[in-house]
Amino acid sequence: MTSFRRDRAFDYVIVGAGSAGSVLAARLTEDPDISVLLLEAGPPDDAPELDVPVRAPSFLDGRYDWAFRSESEPGLGGRVITLNHGRVLGGSSSINSMVYLRGAATDYDEWAAAGASGWSYREVLPYFRRSEDNDRGPDTYHGTGGPLAVSDGRSRHPLSAAFLAAAQQAGYPLNPDLNGATQEGVGYAQVTQRLGRRWSAARGYLHPNLCRRNLTVTTETHVLELLFDGNRAVGVRAAQSGRVTDYYAEEIVVSAGAYGSPRLLMLSGIGPAAHLETLGISVRQDLPVGLNLQDHLRVGMCFESTVPGLESSLTPPAFAEFEQSxxxxxxxxxxETSGFIRSSASLPQPDWQVNGVPARIGGMIGIAGEGVSLVGWPSKPTSTGSVCLRSADPAAPPRIVHNYLMTAHDRRVTCDGLRRMREISEQSAFREVTTGRQFHGPESWTDDAILRFARATATTTHHPCGTCAIGGVVDPELQVYGIERLRVADASVLPSITRSNTNAVVVMIGEKAADLIRSEHPPIAAPQREAGMEAR
Structure with missing residues (x-):
């Protein structure tokens, strides 16, 4: 039988210990007079395998992953796809591929021009720099001494080098810093690692500070709903080990991600009125919560290689080398590599992101032979989907449909982008490491054939965002319209998707949100290096 109790009040309750939530908890508790409760639905991040970078794909669909399932996707021939999303201390930063990319400067300037005041590139760059401890050292675009370790990867596979050489032969410039003065070009992407090991937001921001008396972290705690006094948020109702508890605070920050944050708001009566009324949920505030869902749709090609791929390189001596150095x-x-290119030479800036992968896509079970893959996606898609409730039951997974490839723009860029990847694969540097046998790709290069291939094989790149967007659900200070003392801070607040992977962006959002909440800009203390106590 479920028990119920009331707990003491905090200054802030943060729902979700992912990238943004971890940053917020650490930054807010720099003031010893401010108390913070951080609630995470998933387990602690204390398993040693989480720190081993190459194991990242094995975490998908496991205990650290929400592993949501989409609804039937109309643009993918009705396919249902798995939508992986971190469910562990550190959120997706504890299970992702550790790519550190920020997007283009124009992404943020477009936000500001559309009404997101304070979010231009010039205004967010200091938060990127403040978060970083970049092993390249400080410069105009990068910082040192921050909690988030950013480094050059310590693996440079020969197949990754072949991709970069082939891309340059195809006319795409080498870019040594894809987060620097310009995004265009190809290069080795930096990663969130320290000394070759994963450095999640929890590792950098939370672990050194778990000993703070004013920070309480609870894991495996599922938030059921928000609590209100009129139109003011005053607390949350959460369940842990069969016990339901109400926690109260002066302010609530929801950082549960692009799927979880809209779900919690709608369960609490904040969302599209017509949708909530059909589920018998009393409407507290009619807002477009859950709409504007955006993501990158990944399409890949795979070729048989003459050089052993990454999978074959994972030998006992390789693990010994990792443990030692x-x-x-x-x-x-x-x-290991990434690039930003134009699907058409007439475009003013890159619109296609391409990655070289020194392995077969998804392992390609049942196919013999070594492999190397090229994967890519439209970096600024225009298709939008939604997150809705399945029922008023907090335990029910949400209904998610991305509507991938539902706009002519996205279909055109996908066709042209795959043709650009084909051009790269035809260069001599790439052919020197492949046999010419294609494991995975379109049957021909007509638009119809490319789109058939994409609809049958494409999948998420795990970059969902936009479901509680600035200007629609929250204001530029991240406060929910019409509700006092309630903010959202995570990928859901992006007005539009960035032209890149999104984890670095979410860390920046956490940094900026902390200053917005404090309403001042105190000096930031140097981060501690050692991990503190484990999550309570």
């Missing part, structure tokens, strides 16, 4: 193939994040 943090180097070698075990330190690989799998997608």
């Amino acid at each position: 943090g180097r070698g193939p075990v330190s690989s994040n799998v997608g």
Whole structure:
């Protein structure tokens, strides 16, 4: 039988200990007079395998993953796809591929021009720099001394080098810093690692500070709903081990991600009125919560290689090398290289992101032979979907439909982008490491054939965002319209998707949100290096 109790009040309750939630908890508790409760639905991040970069794909669909299932996707021939999303201390930063990319400067300037005041590139760059401890050292675009370790990867697989050489032969410039003065070009992407091991947001921001008396972290705690006094948020109702508890605070921050944050708001009566009324949920505030869902749709090609791929490199000596020095193939994040190119030469800026992967896509079970893959996606898609409730039951997974490939723009860029990847695969540097046999790709290069291939094989790149967007659900200070003392801070607040992977962006959001909440800009203390107590 479920028990129920009331707990003491805090200054802030943060729902979700992912990238943004971890940052917020650490930054807010720098003031010893401020108390913070951080609630995470998943388990602690204390398993040693989480720190081993090459193991990242094995965490998908496991205990650290929400593993949501989409609804039937109309643009993918009705396919249902798995939507992986971190469910562990550190959130997706504890299970992702550790790619550190920020997007283009124009992403943020477009937000500001559309009404997101304070979010231009010039205004967010200091938060990126403040978060970083970049092993390249400080410069105009990068910082040192921050909690988030950012480094050059310690694995440079020969197949990754072949991709970069072939891309340059195809006319795409080498870019040594894809987060620097310009995004265009190809190069080795930096990663969130320290000495070859994963460095999640929890590792950098939370672990050094778990000993703070004013920070309480609880894991395996599922938040059921928000609590209100009129139109003011005053607390949350949460369940842990069959016990339901109400926690009260001066302010609530929801950082449960692009799927979880809209679900919690709608369960609490904040969302599209017509949708909530059909489920018998009393409407507290009619807002477009759950709409504007955006993501990158990944399409890949795979070729038989003459050079052993990453999987074959994971030998006992390679694991020994990793344990001794943090180097070698075990330190690989799998997608070691990235690039931003134009699907058409007439475009003003890149619209296609391409990655060289020194392995077969998804393992390609049942196919013999070594492999190397090229994967890519439209970096600024225009298709949008939604997150809705399945029922008023907090335990029910949400209904998610991304509507991938539902706009002519996305279909055109996908066709043209795959043709650009084909051009790269035809260069001599790539052919020197392949046999010419294609494991995975379109049957021909007509638009119809490419789209058939994409609809049958494409999948998420795990970059969902936009479901509680600035200007629609929250204001530029991240406060929910019409509700006092309630903010959202995570990928869901992006007005539009960035032209890149999104984890670095979410860390920046956490940094900026902390200053917005404090309403001042105190100096930031240097981060501690040692991990503190484990999550309570």
